[in-house]
Amino acid sequence: xxxxxxxxxxxxxxxxxxxxxxxxxxxxxxxxxxxxxxxxxxxxxxxxxxxxxxxxxxxxxxxxxxxxxxxxxxxxxxxxxxxxxxxxxxxxxxxxxxxxxxxxxxxxxxxxxxxxxxxxxxxxxxxxxxxxxxxxxxxxxxxxxxxxxxxxxxxxxxxxxxxxxxxxxxxxxxxxxxxxxxxxxxxxxxxxxxxxxxxxxxxxxxxxxxxxxxxxxxxxxxxxxx
Amino acid sequence: xxxxxxxxxxxxxxxxxxxxxxxxxxxxxxxxxxxxxxxxxxxxxxxxxxxxxxxxxxxxxxxxxxxxxxxxxxxxxxxxxxxxxxxxxxxxxxxxxxxxxxxxxxxxxxxxxxxxxxxxxxxxxx
Numbered sequence: 001x002x003x004x005x006x007x008x009x010x011x012x013x014x015x016x017x018x019x020x021x022x023x024x025x026x027x028x029x030x031x032x033x034x035x036x037x038x039x040x041x042x043x044x045x046x047x048x049x050x051x052x053x054x055x056x057x058x059x060x061x062x063x064x065x066x067x068x069x070x071x072x073x074x075x076x077x078x079x080x081x082x083x084x085x086x087x088x089x090x091x092x093x094x095x096x097x098x099x100x101x102x103x104x105x106x107x108x109x110x111x112x113x114x115x116x117x118x119x120x121x122x123x124x125x126x127x128x129x130x131x132x133x134x135x136x137x138x139x140x141x142x143x144x145x146x147x148x149x150x151x152x153x154x155x156x157x158x159x160x161x162x163x164x165x166x167x168x169x170x171x172x173x174x175x176x177x178x179x180x181x182x183x184x185x186x187x188x189x190x191x192x193x194x195x196x197x198x199x200x201x202x203x204x205x206x207x208x209x210x211x212x213x214x215x216x217x218x219x220x221x222x223x224x225x226x
Numbered sequence: 227x228x229x230x231x232x233x234x235x236x237x238x239x240x241x242x243x244x245x246x247x248x249x250x251x252x253x254x255x256x257x258x259x260x261x262x263x264x265x266x267x268x269x270x271x272x273x274x275x276x277x278x279x280x281x282x283x284x285x286x287x288x289x290x291x292x293x294x295x296x297x298x299x300x301x302x303x304x305x306x307x308x309x310x311x312x313x314x315x316x317x318x319x320x321x322x323x324x325x326x327x328x329x330x331x332x333x334x335x336x337x338x339x340x341x342x343x344x345x346x347x348x349x350x351x352x
Contacts, residue, residue, distance in 0.1 A: 041326075056334070058330045058333070058334045059330055059333070060326045060327070061329060062326060064322070064323045064326050064327075068326070068327065071327065072327045075327065075331060079331070169320060171319060171320065
């Protein structure tokens with residue numbers, strides 16, 4: 001079983017080394033494990049730090065957004081013949097020890113897409129993030145009929161089938177809902193597992209801005225109407 | 227006798243039509259786009275030279291004044307054009323992203339380096 005951990009990064013030179021150090025080098029049931037950093041046109045030395053950490057790096061020459069970086073990572077994983085791809089945020093928001101549990105449903109052939117949900121277990125999450133995520137989940141449910149407890153989660157695992165069938169068109173944050181819509185369209189088996197959410201001042205500053213919700217919602221609406 | 231505003235609008239519309247013809251000749255805009263904009267500007271020309279036509283149009287739509295129906299139709303049309311432009315910009319962004327992705331993946335490590343990075347653990351049999 002080949003697995004690629006895709007780490008999209010934009011101007012993350014302050015955090016990326018620590019994040020990459022924490023990512024496992026071996027996983028039970030996985031014969032080949034690689035980490036790929038997709039540098040999304042960073043203006044700092046994110047790429048250099050990632051290369052120094054000994055992982056693969058692909059670089060967008062200009063910034064295209066998180067959705068675009070994830071798709072590039074998944075395309076690379078497909079080209080390498082990967083059986084599983086895991087997406088993992090580069091701002092330190094995720095706990096690497098969640099990865100084995102995340103891929104387990106795919107290894108067991110119980111799921112094609114596994115979403116790491118921050119809201120499946122009780123933990124401390126800032127109120128504004130709770131409200132925004134609730135709104136995003138509601139929008140995804142009302143507009144596309146897909147229910148998820150964490151439609152915007154950055155920690156996901158894709159099976160080979162999911163990688164082949166999910167066709168992402170959204171370049172920015174609206175891609176999160178698109179993954180679920182595509183999974184539903186192709187009747188993929190989706191599973192959610194509870195994960196730990198690490199909110200630090202750094203990850204909150206680097207993560208999705210609350211006001212981003214408005215253009216994200218507008219783009220979802222345009223996609224719905226076009 | 228034409229009023230000042232009619233003369234000004236007439237001059238502007240003739241200018242606009244000349245731009246449509248020039249851009250169509252240069253193939254900057256498609257024939258369909260040239261026809262669309264010609265129809266829009268010719269309709270405006272008729273409305274300016276024969277204002278009574280807008281009053282007739284208003285009575286057809288059940289709107290009081292001729293100028294009101296023009297404003298309503300123009301607004302609806304403008305909003306639709308803005309929407310189409312928004313969609314077009316999104317499509318352009320998507321095409322740029324595809325281009326950037328292709329460049330990124332062309333300059334990327336190949337399968338051999340993936341294998342070189344693998345660990346030796348073998349999957350356990352169940």
